[in-house]
Amino acid sequence: MRAAERRSRDFAAQFLYEFNPRAAGYVGCTNGGYADDVHLRFSDRDRSVFLNLSYAWQPEPDPMIRPLVLLILLTALLAPATCGAGSPPVQTDHLRSRLVAEATAAVPGSRLTLGLLLEHDPHWHTYWRNPGDSGLPTELDLTLPDGIKAEPIAWPHPQRFELADIVNFGYGERRLLPVSIMIPADYAAPSLPVRAAARWLICEVECIPGKAEYVFELPVAPTADVDSRWADDFAAARADLPRAAAATLAVADATDAITLTLSGLDAAAAPAQWQWFPETPEVVANSAQPQWQRTDAGWQARWRKSEYFTALPAEVALVAVDGDGTATRFAAVTAADAAATAATPLPGAAVETLSLLPALLFAFIGGLVLNLMPCVFPVLSIKAMGALASADDRAELRRHGGWYTLGVIATFLLLAGVLLALRAGGEQLGWGFQLQEPRFVAGVALLLFAMALSFSGVWEFGGRLAGAGQRLTEGHGARASFFTGALAVVVASPCTAPFMGTALGWALAQPPAAALAVFAALGLGLAAPMLLLGIVPALARALPRPGPWMDGFRQLLAFPLYLTVVWLLWVYGEQTSPLGMAWLLAALTALAFALWLLGRRPAMRSPRLRAGAAVVAAAALVLALALPLSAPTPAAAGARSMSDANAEPWSEQRLAELRAAGRPVLVNMTAAWCITCLANERIALSTDTVREALAAHDVAYLKGDWTRHDEAITRYLERYGRNGVPLYVLYPPGGGAPRVLPQLLTADGVAEAIRSM
Amino acid sequence: MKAKLLATALTFVALTGCGPGVDIDAVAAAAAAKVGEPAPPFTLVDSTGQTRSLADFTGKTVVLEWTNHGCPFVKKHYGAENMQAQQRAATADGVVWLTINSSAPGQQGHVDGAGAERVRSDAKAAQTAYLLDPQGTTGRAYGAITTPHMYVIDPDGVLRYAGAIDSIPSADPADIAKATQYVPQALAELAAGKPVSVAVTRPYGCSVKYAN
Numbered sequence: 001m002r003a004a005e006r007r008s009r010d011f012a013a014q015f016l017y018e019f020n021p022r023a024a025g026y027v028g029c030t031n032g033g034y035a036d037d038v039h040l041r042f043s044d045r046d047r048s049v050f051l052n053l054s055y056a057w058q059p060e061p062d063p064m065i066r067p068l069v070l071l072i073l074l075t076a077l078l079a080p081a082t083c084g085a086g087s088p089p090v091q092t093d094h095l096r097s098r099l100v101a102e103a104t105a106a107v108p109g110s111r112l113t114l115g116l117l118l119e120h121d122p123h124w125h126t127y128w129r130n131p132g133d134s135g136l137p138t139e140l141d142l143t144l145p146d147g148i149k150a151e152p153i154a155w156p157h158p159q160r161f162e163l164a165d166i167v168n169f170g171y172g173e174r175r176l177l178p179v180s181i182m183i184p185a186d187y188a189a190p191s192l193p194v195r196a197a198a199r200w201l202i203c204e205v206e207c208i209p210g211k212a213e214y215v216f217e218l219p220v221a222p223t224a225d226v227d228s229r230w231a232d233d234f235a236a237a238r239a240d241l242p243r244a245a246a247a248t249l250a251v252a253d254a255t256d257a258i259t260l261t262l263s264g265l266d267a268a269a270a271p272a273q274w275q276w277f278p279e280t281p282e283v284v285a286n287s288a289q290p291q292w293q294r295t296d297a298g299w300q301a302r303w304r305k306s307e308y309f310t311a312l313p314a315e316v317a318l319v320a321v322d323g324d325g326t327a328t329r330f331a332a333v334t335a336a337d338a339a340a341t342a343a344t345p346l347p348g349a350a351v352e353t354l355s356l357l358p359a360l361l362f363a364f365i366g367g368l369v370l371n372l373m374p375c376v377f378p379v380l381s382i383k384a385m386g387a388l389a390s391a392d393d394r395a396e397l398r399r400h401g402g403w404y405t406l407g408v409i410a411t412f413l414l415l416a417g418v419l420l421a422l423r424a425g426g427e428q429l430g431w432g433f434q435l436q437e438p439r440f441v442a443g444v445a446l447l448l449f450a451m452a453l454s455f456s457g458v459w460e461f462g463g464r465l466a467g468a469g470q471r472l473t474e475g476h477g478a479r480a481s482f483f484t485g486a487l488a489v490v491v492a493s494p495c496t497a498p499f500m501g502t503a504l505g506w507a508l509a510q511p512p513a514a515a516l517a518v519f520a521a522l523g524l525g526l527a528a529p530m531l532l533l534g535i536v537p538a539l540a541r542a543l544p545r546p547g548p549w550m551d552g553f554r555q556l557l558a559f560p561l562y563l564t565v566v567w568l569l570w571v572y573g574e575q576t577s578p579l580g581m582a583w584l585l586a587a588l589t590a591l592a593f594a595l596w597l598l599g600r601r602p603a604m605r606s607p608r609l610r611a612g613a614a615v616v617a618a619a620a621l622v623l624a625l626a627l628p629l630s631a632p633t634p635a636a637a638g639a640r641s642m643s644d645a646n647a648e649p650w651s652e653q654r655l656a657e658l659r660a661a662g663r664p665v666l667v668n669m670t671a672a673w674c675i676t677c678l679a680n681e682r683i684a685l686s687t688d689t690v691r692e693a694l695a696a697h698d699v700a701y702l703k704g705d706w707t708r709h710d711e712a713i714t715r716y717l718e719r720y721g722r723n724g725v726p727l728y729v730l731y732p733p734g735g736g737a738p739r740v741l742p743q744l745l746t747a748d749g750v751a752e753a754i755r756s757m
Numbered sequence: 758m759k760a761k762l763l764a765t766a767l768t769f770v771a772l773t774g775c776g777p778g779v780d781i782d783a784v785a786a787a788a789a790a791k792v793g794e795p796a797p798p799f800t801l802v803d804s805t806g807q808t809r810s811l812a813d814f815t816g817k818t819v820v821l822e823w824t825n826h827g828c829p830f831v832k833k834h835y836g837a838e839n840m841q842a843q844q845r846a847a848t849a850d851g852v853v854w855l856t857i858n859s860s861a862p863g864q865q866g867h868v869d870g871a872g873a874e875r876v877r878s879d880a881k882a883a884q885t886a887y888l889l890d891p892q893g894t895t896g897r898a899y900g901a902i903t904t905p906h907m908y909v910i911d912p913d914g915v916l917r918y919a920g921a922i923d924s925i926p927s928a929d930p931a932d933i934a935k936a937t938q939y940v941p942q943a944l945a946e947l948a949a950g951k952p953v954s955v956a957v958t959r960p961y962g963c964s965v966k967y968a969n
Contacts, residue, residue, distance in 0.1 A: 133902050133903075133964070134902060134903045134960075134961065134962060134963065134964045136926055136927060136928070136961065163964055163969075164964070164965075164966075164967045164968075164969055165897075165902070165967065166902050166964040166965075168964075199927070199929075201829075201928065203963070203964075205864075205865070205966070206827065206828075206865045206963065207828065207829060207830075207963045207964075208829060209829045209927075209928030209929075281959065282959050306959075307900065307957075308920070308957055308958065308959040310957065
């Protein structure tokens with residue numbers, strides 16, 4: 001037991017605080033003392049021992065003698081003194097308040113929750129963070145040693161108080177307002193001194209402002225127990241804390257009301273029966289409740305606007321309390337936020353301002369640029385082969401180009417159709433969803449490997465082998481061109497180019513016809529070079545004449561395909577496990593074996609050998625396909641791509657915590673199969689420039705991994721009008737409007753954005 | 758017996774027919790006062806017994822100040838002499854400053870004429886007139902929900918500002934110097950012929966003590 005610091009020892013003040021007319025006197029001692037009625041010093045070693053001497057009259061029945069009989073009642077009153085006695089509360093008008101700690105000691109490297117315990121007189125109340133039509137929220141300012149920061153109050157959900165025409169939100173009776181502090185691991189002092197000042201307004205009908213100061217010292221220890229005196233209060237406060245919502249809230253300004261749309265709620269949820277509190281003041285009217293109706297968009301409601309509404313703020317938050325008393329917090333980031341960010345308009349920032357024609361244009365340009373993306377290039381090589389093969393015949397070239405374009409557009413439309421259908425069914429999917437499925441990744445890897453082997457000469461794609469001349473006509477038929485187009489789309493889908501993010505995000509929110517039109521425009525852009533080749537004679541003439549050199553060229557082009565297979569293997573490994581990747585490698589080997597056998601078959605003279613080879617090849621093919629399809633269930637999603645030591649895994653909760661604490665945050669939504677994301681990380685985010693900028697401004701770096709299906713991330717992307725990765729959002733300190741960074745980052749650009757927060 | 762039953766039944770129906778005493782939304786939503794629209798007219802008796810109407814002051818800028826001398830927020834501004842100084846400055850420029858008390862009888866802050874005069878002289882207030890609105894009709898017409906709650910009406914009778922007295926909602930007089938005082942700001946902008954930059958703010962203070 002460490003000796004407590006000497007404080008004032010003052011019997012007299014305590015003498016006055018209990019008044020009993022029969023008391024002859026109080027005698028006692030205390031280690032703590034009162035300086036005045038608001039200023040209070042106490043330490044955890046406080047102890048009070050008191051002696052109460054009182055008397056009573058006992059009249060004698062004998063009228064001659066009336067002695068005064070003093071009955072000395074010795075009431076030894078030991079003030080509640082658990083080991084490390086409690087903190088006397090501060091009594092102010094209609095309120096007893098004290099600052100308490102959840103644990104009996106402070107543990108370095110851990111989070112300690114303090115609490116402002118308020119005991120209101122009956123019918124009196126203090127206020128919530130949004131007090132309502134009148135009133136003031138309770139404020140608590142903590143002064144802590146260097147290096148320890150206090151988070152803002154974690155407000156439990158309030159009650160509604162109505163007085164005549166005025167509606168307020170607050171707390172009555174006994175409530176605790178929790179405040180957490182983070183104690184650094186290297187905190188070396190033997191005790192943790194806490195000073196706090198609280199201000200509030202307490203009202204019944206009339207209102208009385210109040211304030212108090214508390215000074216509190218906790219010992220520092222490697223472990224701590226829960227302080228049983230306040231355990232119930234902390235538990236009650238935690239039970240009333242609003243949870244982050246799994247559903248999404250969208251708000252819109254509708255002249256005289258705000259329309260709310262809730263999507264993603266459970267089927268059993270009944271928001272119409274919940275009690276709704278506006279956390280963001282001056283948006284909706286405190287005296288009204290929203291009228292909820294179920295629609296195909298989810299649940300919708302109109303909530304009358306507040307009299308003081310000017311414009312929708314960046315974030316609108318509501319707290320709903322259901323019949324069981326469970327509170328949920330719904331927060332909507334409005335379009336005003338996305339558009340009001342930087343002075344330079346960023347592509348992909350404002351979704352609402354887009355309309356069909358600009359979206360189509362963006363999609364077309366995106367498709368064009370996609371041709372340059374690393375994941376499209378290998379397929380470009382297949383395209384190129386096809387083009388060169390028909391370079392002599394212009395009509396052929398045109399046909400080839402046309403069928404290729406058709407293949408591209410048809411596949412895009414198919415993918416888009418599937419995506420829209422799944423979304424309409426309620427699935428939270430975004431663009432690139434196909435690559436979130438490891439089996440699909442495995443399938444594409446097998447396919448590309450087969451094509452690469454074909455280029456290398458191991459077997460003939462299309463099954464025709466009749467001499468060098470016919471080899472040149474490979475990839476010539478309409479079907480082959482169509483298939484090449486389809487393949488291009490399949491392989492291109494994970495790469496998002498600039499402009500594509502905006503257009504696709506907008507498209508998926510539109511009626512199906514508009515959405516499919518945008519995807520068709522995207523396809524047109526992707527196929528445009530090939531199409532151009534067919535239409536413009538000059539380009540066709542610029543192509544080199546076919547000749548023996550094409551064999552070598554073809555074998556050379558196999559290598560970009562092999563590299564793509566390597567990349568897909570890595571993605572598959574990220575999505576499953578190293579073991580899974582090994583299985584896929586085995587499958588690829590089986591495939592190679594099967595294809596080699598098939599390639600050798602025509603050269604076999606013995607029919608039995610040929611039959612045998614066919615059987616073995618078939619078996620190997622089945623094995624190749626079955627291995628990844630029956631792969632052991634993938635390991636836990638995502639956590640493995642955290643190569644950054646300074647990145648924290650993203651979660652809505654963590655983001656809300658950091659923002660509530662006023663810290664700047666950089667959110668990076670990435671996926672293993674997204675080459676643009678990986679390129680950005682290599683070129684910009686992992687550089688020293690950016691790391692230094694992050695450290696200098698104390699920016700928290702949250703990384704969200706969308707490699708596998710993740711609904712929370714999909715919803716987050718939707719909030720910013722996107723449905724694919726990458727997405728980079730920078731939240732400035734102090735809770736200001738976030739800024740969406742461009743999809744192609746540079747180290748200096750990011751550092752500049754951080755500096756100008 | 759039957760008549761009694763009938764009477765009870767009728768009374769019951771009548772009572773349920775009339776809703777709760779005061780419509781929750783009455784003050785806020787149905788309030789006729791909206792910034793940019795003509796201010797609702799009123800006629801009230803002041804603390805000296807004289808009848809005053811808004812129409813009496815056409816052609817002049819009028820400031821309305823809802824008050825309740827028992828409210829800590831009103832005390833903050835009167836105690837620090839902030840309100841009196843604003844009243845003096847405004848009336849010196851020809852602005853009409855009307856203080857209105859909408860506390861119902863029996864509620865905190867309710868005063869009669871004599872009481873109001875005492876409050877005025879104790880505070881050395883400088884308003885043009887102290888109007889008594891014990892029925893709360895004018896308060897409800899303007900949507901006054903706190904004390905203080907400030908309104909500025911331009912010489913054409915259009916409401917130009919409605920809301921808080923200043924920008925820091927607190928009961929601490931030390932915050933007055935740090936806050937933007939909205940009424941002098943609006944008055945200066947109106948005098949210069951400029952639009953009022955901050956026309957609506959959320960008022961803070963004690964709730965107006967209308968009758969329950």
